[in-house]
Amino acid sequence: MRPEFRELIRKEYHHLGTTFFNTAYFGPSPYSAKQKVARSLQKELDPSFYDYNTWMGISERMRTLIAKILGCSPDNISHQTSSSDVVNVVANGYPFKEGDIVCAVDKDYPSNVLPWMLAEKNTPCKFQLLNLGNEILPSVEWLKKNLPKETKIFDISWVTFDTGKKVDILGIGKLCRERNILFVVDSTQALGGMPISQEELSTIDVLTCSTYKWMLGPYGTAFAYFSDRAIELIQHRNANWILSPNSRVVYNLLDYTTETLPGARCYDRGQASNMLANSCLEAGLELIDEIGLENIAEHNAELRDYFLENYPKNKYHLITPREAMGNILALKARDLDSITLERELKFRNVDISVRQGNLRISFHLFNTQDQVDQLISALDI
Amino acid sequence: MRPEFRELIRKEYHHLGTTFFNTAYFGPSPYSAKQKVARSLQKELDPSFYDYNTWMGISERMRTLIAKILGCSPDNISHQTSSSDVVNVVANGYPFKEGDIVCAVDKDYPSNVLPWMLAEKNTPCKFQLLNLGNEILPSVEWLKKNLPKETKIFDISWVTFDTGKKVDILGIGKLCRERNILFVVDSTQALGGMPISQEELSTIDVLTCSTYKWMLGPYGTAFAYFSDRAIELIQHRNANWILSPNSRVVYNLLDYTTETLPGARCYDRGQASNMLANSCLEAGLELIDEIGLENIAEHNAELRDYFLENYPKNKYHLITPREAMGNILALKARDLDSITLERELKFRNVDISVRQGNLRISFHLFNTQDQVDQLISALDI
Known part of the structure; x- marks a missing residue:
């Protein structure tokens, strides 16, 4: 250092x-979060003449900062409340057909398991938890043998929350690409403490990250990277006028449309431009970006x-x-x-x-x- | 006063x-939000020895305060990010059958319209925007004539965002009860500036409220009341381990279950116990409750x-x-x-x-x- x-x-x-x-x-x-949060709290206490565009631009400025750290386009970033909710977006928006299988690894963090257990009840997909048996971690070779050929989605933590085991996301990502499997990676226990390479990111379809751990942000926010392929595949299921192109001009409120802003913005949580959480997150991200x-x-x-x-x-x-x-x-x-x-x-x-x-x-x-x-x-x- | x-x-x-x-x-x-937010920011800056139960209890304490103001059980309250997202929960979780109709009023705020436009694409429901024509507002008599008999859900703002017209939610609610229509009311421009009576609430199935207006809370949070009937009808589509009964003991993380805590908790947003937004909201709610x-x-x-x-x-x-x-x-x-x-x-x-x-x-x-x-x-x- x-x-x-x-x-x-x-x-x-x-x-x-x-x-x-x-x-x-x-x-x-x-510590810089202190001043930033104080500034945004000031807007909550006194929103006098608070400009609509400055306000609504918060989520875009944060999207750009996250994209810079990941080395991708802001169009691939979505604001969320938790890693689970990102996986729920995928589970509720993927066009499952009868016979499709989703796989995760037994003992992984619940956010990579529970959304699929629920999806199994509401969609035609089947969910399989892969049991590692005597394996230390799911290696590429082991997954080659154990991922059923009907697998459409594979979801795994990059670093396990309990024992800190880091899996080979590049190798697994390449395997998923070969088999046309949508690769979902929970980076919550990794990103921020370690980088992600462009090659790694290129094999991932959905990268989730809760910000209150290694990204040094607040509890209550998460972000996700969605690949272009994922954006094409996954239907957004939450409508919100802030996500529409009309939202750029507040007068257009009543031009109802389900058209959305470009890319992964369509999956954004409601009221993503909330100033309190974002100002705290900004402090964490700026420090990580600087160093x-x-x-x-x-x-x-x-x-x-x-x-x-x-x-x-x-x-x-x-x-x-x-x-x-x-x-x-x-x-x-x-x-x-x-x-x-x-x-x-x-x-x-x-x-x-x-x-x-x-x-x-x-x-x-x-x-x-x-x-x-x-x-x-x-x-x- | x-x-x-x-x-x-x-x-x-x-x-x-x-x-x-x-x-x-x-x-x-x-102004009391200032000290409360400073206190919760302190936890973000220094989470040393932050007790898991005290932390996770935030959302329950807020639920209880909201329920007190509404005069209902905390079991009927859910934490959300925006009014739109509440309506999306309903739109994605209602068991629509072919021929079911959802109605809203033309020119209403987009959060009561867009989720249904999207639901029409993803579910068997049809969505109808009722045009008021020469009517000043949708009266009970007018709705009696104009709500199609296949209507399963009617969604309306209690007070219109643009011209401030207040509709007769009690009368409309009774009509909806008679016709077995799920009654969704957006109270964002009303609640906090006016009370809701027990009789009014008893005719409502889903009451949504963004907190950053009349409830004096922060941008980025909303809550919803779900009636017992609504909770029975509406399937939750987001899974999250914090919503499971296991979450009361952090060691039970790996006892995977899609069982949820009682009542409307199953619809909660991810990471509902976020301290920054909730501490600001608490200041607003406590003032409203006191006065x-x-x-x-x-x-x-x-x-x-x-x-x-x-x-x-x-x-x-x-x-x-x-x-x-x-x-x-x-x-x-x-x-x-x-x-x-x-x-x-x-x-x-x-x-x-x-x-x-x-x-x-x-x-x-x-x-x-x-x-x-x-x-x-x-x-x-």
């Missing part, structure tokens, strides 16, 4: 009250590897496989129970996730090597 | 920078009637019919064009809507008789 970035991050994260390694639960927003996802990933990996070298191996064993690591590590305490662990970590003012004897540790841009030392020493209970 | 309420309102609205009569465009949030909708309506009507007595009648004629008035008045300038009007009103620091020679004036709880005098004098151009 270049010194000026270190300095910027230090300023943006001087407010954290703990040794915080818990981004996989909730990523803290940078760059490559630099962030490098920093995070350095901290993670430093931790791996130095953590008390006699007290914990590593669950996350070394060959498939993102920015999340899962460890299991050899002797300590969750209640003791939680209590002792709080006593040491260290925030990481503890669930059923498992630790989940997240490394993100605001963490420092000093903090990793504090974490290591706190774990040496 | 009791003196202690006047004092409370004065404190909550000392920050408005204009003589503001534009709630039908964007209602200002009370009471009856008191607010009385105050607003007094100001409106005072205006009606004293405005310069030689320069404007009244469009809103006296027998169907809410808190919005529409006037038409006899000689002045929009450009002159807008310029002169801004020069006088008065914020009201001006569109194509029409004025739209909104009277809400923070307005005073002094301000009405300022408004009247400003209009005397």
Whole structure:
């Protein structure tokens, strides 16, 4: 990390009250969010003479910023409330035929499972949860054997929420392209902590991302990338006058049309130009854009590897496989129970996730090597 | 208005920078929103040790507050992003059969029209826009004649957004009950500025409300009331683990189920427990709840009637019919064009809507008789 970035991050994260390694639960927003949110709150408190176009332009300015980070056109970006709701858009808008199969991997986060369970009740599709058995993760070879040939959609988390396993989205994406499978990737536990390459993105049809974790935005917003192919295939099922070309001129309110603005805008949530959430999101995205996802990933990996070298191996064993690591590590305490662990970590003012004897540790841009030392020493209970 | 309420309102609205009569465009949030939003922003900036249940409980606490104001059970309330999205929930979840008709009134706000135009493409329903012809508004008698007998859903704004005409929702609701029509009411331009009676609510199946106008909340949130009958009829089409009974215990994440929490919760938007928007909404709702909708309506009507007595009648004629008035008045300038009007009103620091020679004036709880005098004098151009 270049010194000026270190300095910027230090300023943006001087407010954290703990040794915080818990981004996989909730990523803290940078300090610049404070002024931005105050400014947008001012509009809520006093909307006097608030210009319609400046207001409605918020969602477009955010779309452009998201597109810049992903390296795509704003036409491929949609505003959503959650990753689940993106998958629901796909599940409700895909033209399923009898015999079509949707696949996901058992134990994946519910947002990649529940929308398909519901779709199975409401559409002609069948949903299959692939059981990994003894496999560590779904490799391309394993999927070649296990994806039924009637598969039309495959939906998977890029990095698993619990153990932090990172799958080979490029390899899987190429397989999906070969088989003409719509490839849905939940990037919530990855993007922001690591970059996405143009080659990876080119194999993905729908990329979902909740912004309150690695993207350092607020809880309550998500975005999605839809490929041109996905936009052509997936019918939007929510109508809204803000999504129509008429909405550019407020007087045209009564020229009813279901025609929509270009690209993935047709899938937007209602009232996407909400100022409170977007101003907080903007702070996170601008910081990520300034520092760059490559630099962030490098920093995070350095901290993670430093931790791996130095953590008390006699007290914990590593669950996350070394060959498939993102920015999340899962460890299991050899002797300590969750209640003791939680209590002792709080006593040491260290925030990481503890669930059923498992630790989940997240490394993100605001963490420092000093903090990793504090974490290591706190774990040496 | 009791003196202690006047004092409370004065404190909550000392920050408005204009003589503001534009709630039908964007209602200002009370000053107490500032501290509440600052508190929730603090969680976004530093989520250290943020308790999962306290966090997820936000949407339930808001649901309870909304239900209290409406006088219904929290089980009948759903969190949404916009009025359109509520209507989309109905349009996508209603079990339409061939020959079913949905009706709305021509010139109504697009959120009560576009979802049905889209539903006509995706479901077996037919959509009919009723043309008022020479009628001032859709009366019960007129609807008796003009609602086709195959009508299954009737969707209307309680108060029209442009001219402020208030329809007889109780009478229409009774007619809908008689004919077994699902009655959808958009209360966005009414509720918050006027109360809803238990009798009125009992005839409504789906009541939608965007919160950023008369409810004094933020842009980007809406809520809906769903009657028990509506909940039974309308299938939810968005799955989300937060909506499942399992979500009460975060460890149950992988017990996949499409079972949902009781009542209208199944229709909730994703990430409904978002703290920024909800904290701003809470400020508006608490103020409304404290003062009471009856008191607010009385105050607003007094100001409106005072205006009606004293405005310069030689320069404007009244469009809103006296027998169907809410808190919005529409006037038409006899000689002045929009450009002159807008310029002169801004020069006088008065914020009201001006569109194509029409004025739209909104009277809400923070307005005073002094301000009405300022408004009247400003209009005397």
